[in-house]
Structures are given as C-alpha cells and as structure tokens.
Amino acid sequence: MTKATPHRRSRRQLPTADELRIWRDFIETAEALRSRLASRLQVESSLSPSDYAVLLALSEAQDRQLRSSELAAHIGWERSRLSHHLGRMERRGLIRRQECATDPRGAEVHLTPSGAEAFRGSTVPHLRAIREFFVDALTPEQLRAAGEIAAALRVHLDARDKE
Amino acid sequence: MTKATPHRRSRRQLPTADELRIWRDFIETAEALRSRLASRLQVESSLSPSDYAVLLALSEAQDRQLRSSELAAHIGWERSRLSHHLGRMERRGLIRRQECATDPRGAEVHLTPSGAEAFRGSTVPHLRAIREFFVDALTPEQLRAAGEIAAALRVHLDARDKE
DNA sequence: GCCTGCTAATTGACATGTCAATCAGGAGTG
DNA sequence: CACTCCTGATTGACATGTCAATTAGCAGGC
Numbered sequence: 001m002t003k004a005t006p007h008r009r010s011r012r013q014l015p016t017a018d019e020l021r022i023w024r025d026f027i028e029t030a031e032a033l034r035s036r037l038a039s040r041l042q043v044e045s046s047l048s049p050s051d052y053a054v055l056l057a058l059s060e061a062q063d064r065q066l067r068s069s070e071l072a073a074h075i076g077w078e079r080s081r082l083s084h085h086l087g088r089m090e091r092r093g094l095i096r097r098q099e100c101a102t103d104p105r106g107a108e109v110h111l112t113p114s115g116a117e118a119f120r121g122s123t124v125p126h127l128r129a130i131r132e133f134f135v136d137a138l139t140p141e142q143l144r145a146a147g148e149i150a151a152a153l154r155v156h157l158d159a160r161d162k163e
Numbered sequence: 164m165t166k167a168t169p170h171r172r173s174r175r176q177l178p179t180a181d182e183l184r185i186w187r188d189f190i191e192t193a194e195a196l197r198s199r200l201a202s203r204l205q206v207e208s209s210l211s212p213s214d215y216a217v218l219l220a221l222s223e224a225q226d227r228q229l230r231s232s233e234l235a236a237h238i239g240w241e242r243s244r245l246s247h248h249l250g251r252m253e254r255r256g257l258i259r260r261q262e263c264a265t266d267p268r269g270a271e272v273h274l275t276p277s278g279a280e281a282f283r284g285s286t287v288p289h290l291r292a293i294r295e296f297f298v299d300a301l302t303p304e305q306l307r308a309a310g311e312i313a314a315a316l317r318v319h320l321d322a323r324d325k326e
Numbered sequence: 327g328c329c330t331g332c333t334a335a336t337t338g339a340c341a342t343g344t345c346a347a348t349c350a351g352g353a354g355t356g
Numbered sequence: 357c358a359c360t361c362c363t364g365a366t367t368g369a370c371a372t373g374t375c376a377a378t379t380a381g382c383a384g385g386c
Binding site (some may be wrong): 211213248251 | 371372373374375376379380381382
C-alpha cells in the first residue's frame with residue numbers, strides 16, 4: 001500500500017543502527033524477563049506463567065469454570081495451544097474438562113480444588129517477582145512510558161492485522 | 164493501597180493494579196511482537212529469528228566460523244540450546260560443524276555457502292519487519308524511552324544475578 | 327603414571343508451541 | 357431428509373527450549 005507520506009522518517013527505509021540496537025535491547029530484555037520470571041515461579045510454586053494465566057482466568061470466572069473457547073479468547077491463545085496445555089494441566093490435576101451441557105461439541109474447563117490451591121499459593125510469589133524484576137527496575141516515569149509504548153505497539157500490530 | 168510513600172515506592176509491597184496492568188501489556192506485547200516477526204520471517208525467508216541470530220554471528224565472524232562456545236557467548240544462549248539448534252541447522256545445510264584443530268574437545272561452527280545465501284536473502288525482510296512492526300509504531304521519544312527502559316531492566320536483572 | 331577436577335560439547339527426557347488435518351455436532355437450504 | 361458449510365475442540369507431527377546427565381579431553385599435584 002502506498003501510504004501518504006509520514007511527517008517523520010520515511011516508512012520505506014530500513015532501520016538505522018541506533019534503531020536496530022534499541023530493537024534488540026528491547027526484545028532480548030523482554031525475553032530475559034520472561035525467562036527469569038518463569039524459572040522463579042517454577043521453583044516457588046511449580047506453576048509456569050502459562051499455568052498461572054489459565055488458573056487466573058478460571059479463578060475469576062463465574063463458578064470457576066469456562067468454556068474452552070471463552071478461556072482461549074480471554075487469555076488470547078490459539079485453540080490448539082490451549083488444548084495441549086489443558087491436557088497437561090489436567091494430567092497434573094489442576095483442572096478438569098467435562099462435556100458442556102448446552103452444546104455437546106463444547107468442553108467446560110473447571111478449576112479443581114487442587115488447582116485453586118496451587119493458584120492461591122503462587123499469587124504472592126508471582127506478584128512479588130513482577131515487582132522485583134520489573135516495577136522496581138523503573139522510575140515512575142519510565143513505568144508510565146513503558147505502558148504507553150506497549151499500548152502504541154499493540155495498536156500498531158492490531159491495525160496491521162486488518163490490512 | 165493507601166500509602167504515604169517516599170520518593171520511591173516501598174520495595175516490599177506488591178504491585179498496584181496499574182503497575183500490574185502495565186506489566187501485562189508490556190510482556191504480552193513483547194511476546195506478540197516476537198511471534199509476529201517470527202511468522203513473517205518464516206514465510207519470507209524460511210529462517211526463524213534464532214536461525215538469523217546464529218547466521219548473523221557467523222557472518223560477522225573471522226573466516227565465517229566460530230567455536231561453539233564463542234558463538235553461545237556472543238548470542239547469549241545456553242550451550243545445550245545452541246547444540247540442539249546447531250543440530251537442526253546442520254540438518255538443513257545452513258551450517259557445518261567440524262572438529263577444532265587446537266582443541267579436540269571443541270567444535271568449529273562454519274557458515275556454509277547455502278547458509279550465507281539464506282542469510283543474505285533474509286536480511287532485508289528482517290530489517291523491514293523490524294521497522295514496520297516496531298520502529299514505525301513509536302514516536303522518536305518513545306523509541307528513545309524504549310531503549311532506556313530496556314537498559315534499566317537489563318541492569319536491574321544483571322544486578323540481581325549476582326546477589 | 328594416576329587421581330581429581332575442570333572445560334567443551336552433546337545427549338535424552340521432557341515441557342512447550344505452531345501448523346495442518348481431523349472429528350463431531352450445529353444450522354441453513356433445497 | 358440430504359447436502360454443504362461453519363464451529364468447537366482435539367490430535368499428530370514436528371520445532372523449539374530447559375534441565376540434568378554424560379562423554380571426552382585438558383591440566384595440576386602427587
């Protein structure tokens with residue numbers, strides 16, 4: 001698409017060395033954060049961030065249960081990813097799947113008592129790790145800027161989805 | 164949380180709802196960016212970002228070869244991850260491993276002509292995607308702030324490594 | 327020469343993720 | 357009802373990553 005020219009840099013050019021360096025710092029740091037948080041949580045609660053996201057959504061849900069597709073939409077996962085992950089979580093006794101009453105094709109995902117317990121136990125360590133690794137590293141202005149940057153990137157990505 | 168806080172927030176407290184929202188936006192957006200870039204590159208060049216990182220390091224190396232451990236240090240990977248990845252890349256003909264002349268334990272990783280070719284072909288699409296998904300989404304001030312945020316997070320993480 | 331311990335790298339088992347294919351049950355149309 | 361298409365969800369094959377164990381060779385002390 002030939003777009004009206006931006007007032008800023010030309011959109012056709014490749015990134016400068018500076019821009020590239022920032023990109024690498026940004027993406028590698030985010031990756032390092034993710035991996036650090038994951039290994040911390042693994043030790044402190046035997047849950048991965050993915051487990052946590054699933055359990056969080058279920059905990060907040062009406063009756064502690066959700067249709068599989070609602071759950072997927074809520075946490076923004078592809079269906080097959082969720083299916084595989086639920087299979088693993090079910091084997092570990094964190095959740096249970098049962099046939100949906102209203103639609104025989106569907107599955108209801110239920111939080112088990114053991115899953116609820118694991119979730120409770122991991123909440124504080126999880127939040128503490130986020131503060132420690134992320135919030136404490138930034139000044140209040142940087143934190144605000146981080147939120148704005150994430151929002152801008154998200155909007156831009158979503159916009160490009162539809163084109 | 165009603166807190167008459169000093170200049171900085173107390174380090175013991177859990178994150179506020181705002182802080183938590185920013186964290187989630189940040190980490191999920193970074194993840195979305197990574198995945199978007201990966202699938203774009205897969206289509207345009209049949210290389211993953213990991214492949215690209217390995218090929219980039221080798222391309223810049225003296226004689227287009229590196230000791231396996233130097234390569235790992237250069238791109239910041241664990242050894243076993245690199246070993247597995249090199250195995251896959253070797254099967255695809257992108258690199259070649261051969262015994263190191265000076266230390267029989269070591270391996271030299273060489274860029275093959277086919278690997279060099281794949282790398283050349285993927286450079287422009289790669290850079291273009293970075294501009295499109297990342298640089299173009301941000302104002303110059305946001306871009307600068309992103310660099311500073313990444314640096315601050317990195318420093319903080321590294322500092323916590325040593326404690 | 328023989329231990330002991332260190333370093334380089336690989337391996338195996340397993341967790342996680344993607345993609346394409348599949349299965350089963352609606353739902354609309356003739 | 358028969359046909360076709362859509363939707364909900366799972367599955368299998370395979371790519372990727374982590375962790376712990378293993379293989380192999382170097383190096384120092386005795």
